[in-house]
Amino acid sequence: MRAPPSDLPQITAEILARIGERRPRVHCITNAVAQTLTPNLLLAVGAVPSMTASLDEIGEFVARADALLVNLGTLEPQRRRVIKIAVKQANERGIKWVLDPVFIDRSRPRAELAKQLIDFHPAAVRLNRAEFMGLAGTDPESGALARYALDHLTVIGLTGAIDLVGDGRRLAAIENGHPLMQKVSALGCAGSALVAACLAVETDAWIAVAAGLLALGVAGEIAAKRARGPGSFAVEILDALASLDRKVLIERGRVA
C-alpha cells in the first residue's frame, strides 16, 4: 500500500487556491439539517453552491455543475428519484460526484439506495465506521477498506478520530481534527461538499479526498483553540477555513 506524498499539506494549499481562483460550482443534494452549513462552508473556500432537489430543475443544475454531492440524510421518497437522475447525468457528462451515505446503519431503505448508487461509481464515498459497515458488510480494518475501494473503483474517505483515505492502492491516515467537530450537526455532511469542491479542481480523486479532509481537520483544530463551546466552534471553523494558508497547513498537517 503506497503512503501519501509527504507534501500533501502543500498540495492541499494548492487545491484550495485553485478552488478560490476557479470558483467551481458544486451542486448539493443533501439533507434538511445540512442546508445552511453546507453552502456556507463552500462559500468560505470560494466554491459556488447550489442546493435544489426539485425534480424539474435538477437536470439544469447538474449540467452546469463542476461537481455533485449526494447525501442520503433525512431521505424523503421524492429525493431518491432526483438522486438517480442527477447521478446518471453527472456520469454522462463526466462530472465527479461524492456519496455521503448518512446513517445507512440505521435505515434499511437508505442502505439499499447506497448500495445501488455505488454501482454508478461515485468518485468518492465519505462515511464513518458504522456507515462503512452498513455499506460493505464488514469492518474497515485489515484491508477491507482497500478491497472495497478497489472492487468499486472509488475512493473511500472514512472519517473518525483518524481519517483514512484509500483507493485500494494508496492509503492516507490524517490525524488532524478535534472532538468538537462531533458537536456540530451536519459538519461531516458539509465536509463531503468540500471534498466535492476539491474533486472539481483536482484530477487525482485520492489526493482530492485527502486534501478536503485535511483542510477540514486543520480548520477544526484552529477553530477549537478559539472556541468556548460548540456554538462558537461552528462559527470559528468557517472563519478558519476561509483563511487557511500554506503555512498553517504545513505546520499543522499530520498525515501518515
Place this chain on the structure above:
Amino acid sequence: MRAPPSDLPQITAEILARIGERRPRVHCITNAVAQTLTPNLLLAVGAVPSMTASLDEIGEFVARADALLVNLGTLEPQRRRVIKIAVKQANERGIKWVLDPVFIDRSRPRAELAKQLIDFHPAAVRLNRAEFMGLAGTDPESGALARYALDHLTVIGLTGAIDLVGDGRRLAAIENGHPLMQKVSALGCAGSALVAACLAVETDAWIAVAAGLLALGVAGEIAAKRARGPGSFAVEILDALASLDRKVLIERGRVA
C-alpha cells in the same frame, strides 16, 4: 398544589450529567426552521439527534430512539401521517414523546392535529400562552393549566416570561430566561427537544420538563451577559448549555 423540590437546580445538574453519560437518542420530527438549531442544541448537552421525517424510515428511527419530539411547525401534509405513525410506535414501545404545537393559534389544521395527538398521551406538551389557548380553549390561569394536565395525563410546560410546569398535582414556576430568547427563531422548538432528552433519562416527567426549561433559562441568562445582540446570543446559548454545571445552576436557578 405541591411546589417543586427546593433542590431542582441540583436535580437538573444530575439530569444533564445523565444525558452526557448515557447519550440518549432523541428523534425529532420538526419544522423547517428548527432543522439546524435543534440537533445542535441536543449535541451541546450530549444527546444524539436524528431528524428524518421520511415515511419509509420513521419506523426504524423511532424504534431505536430513547425519546421522540413531535413539533407541528410548518406542517406539510405528508408530515401528519409520519407523526401519527411515530407516535403510535413510541407508545407501543414505551418511548416518551413531547408535543410542541407551534402556532396552533394561527392554523386550524394544526390545532385539530394537536387535539388528536393529545389523546395519544404525550409525556409533555411544551407551548406558549396563545398555543395553550388554542389547545385547551381557555387561558392557562386559575387552575386551567393543572386541570388540562390532569385531564390529559400529561405535563404542561408553558413558556413565557415565567415558565410554568404542571402535571395537575404539582406546579413549578421557573423565573430564569432572558428576552433575547425571543429573538432566536426556533429556540423554543429546540428547547422542546431538550425536554425530550431530559425525559429519556428521568422517569418523573414533571421533574424532567422543569429541568429542561430551567437549564435552557439559565443558559439564556449566561448567554445574554456575553452577547451583543441576537446573532451572538444564538451562538453563546449553545456554548453556555454545553458547559452548564451544578454550581451555576444552583447559583442562578430561580424556582418557586
Place this chain on the structure above:
Amino acid sequence: MRAPPSDLPQITAEILARIGERRPRVHCITNAVAQTLTPNLLLAVGAVPSMTASLDEIGEFVARADALLVNLGTLEPQRRRVIKIAVKQANERGIKWVLDPVFIDRSRPRAELAKQLIDFHPAAVRLNRAEFMGLAGTDPESGALARYALDHLTVIGLTGAIDLVGDGRRLAAIENGHPLMQKVSALGCAGSALVAACLAVETDAWIAVAAGLLALGVAGEIAAKRARGPGSFAVEILDALASLDRKVLIERGRVA
C-alpha cells in the same frame, strides 16, 4: 429620473423604528437554505416571521400577515401551487409582497414562474444582475431597469456592488455593503424579507425597498469591521441590524 431624498438614511431609521413598534407579521415562502437566517433577520429588526409553505395552512397565514415574501430558490413543484394561492390572496387583501427570483438565470421552470408572477404585481422585486437578465431579457443598463419597473408597475431592487432601486421615475444608488455579504448563503434572500418588513410599515414602496437595502448594507459594513471571516460575519450582521440607529445610518449611508 428623480434622485432619492437626501435624508434617506434618516427615513430608514424611522422605518426601522416603525418595524420595532408595530412588529409587522411577515410571511415568508422561501427556499430550504434560507429557513434559518430569514426569520432570525426579521426577529433582529423586530418583525414577526412565519414560514409555512403548507397548502392547507397558507391561506390562514397570509390572511393575517402584514407583508409576504415569495422566494423561488430550491423550487419544489408543490411550492408553486402554494405561491400562486398566496399571491392571489395577498392581492385580494391588499397585502404587499416581494418577489425574489433566485437563480432564475439557471432554471427555466423558475424563470417561467417568475414571469407569471410579475403579472400579479409584486410591490417589489429583489434580484441580482443575472436574475434581472433572466426576467427582463436584457441588461439592466441604459434605462432598462426603469422601463421594466414602469411596464410592470413594480419597484426593482437590483443588488450588487452598488444596489440600484428604481420604480421607473425615481432611481437610488446605494453604495453601502461589503464583499463578505456574498459569503453568507441566503443573506440576499433574508434581505428580501427585510424589504418585505419595510413595505409593511411604509406606503411608498420605492422608499421601503431603498430603506431595506440601505439598512442591510450599513449593517454589513459594521459587521465586516468586527468579523474575522464569513462565519463570524453572519453572526455580526444580525447583531448590527438589531442595534442600527439613526446616528450610524446617517454617518454611513451613501446614497446617490
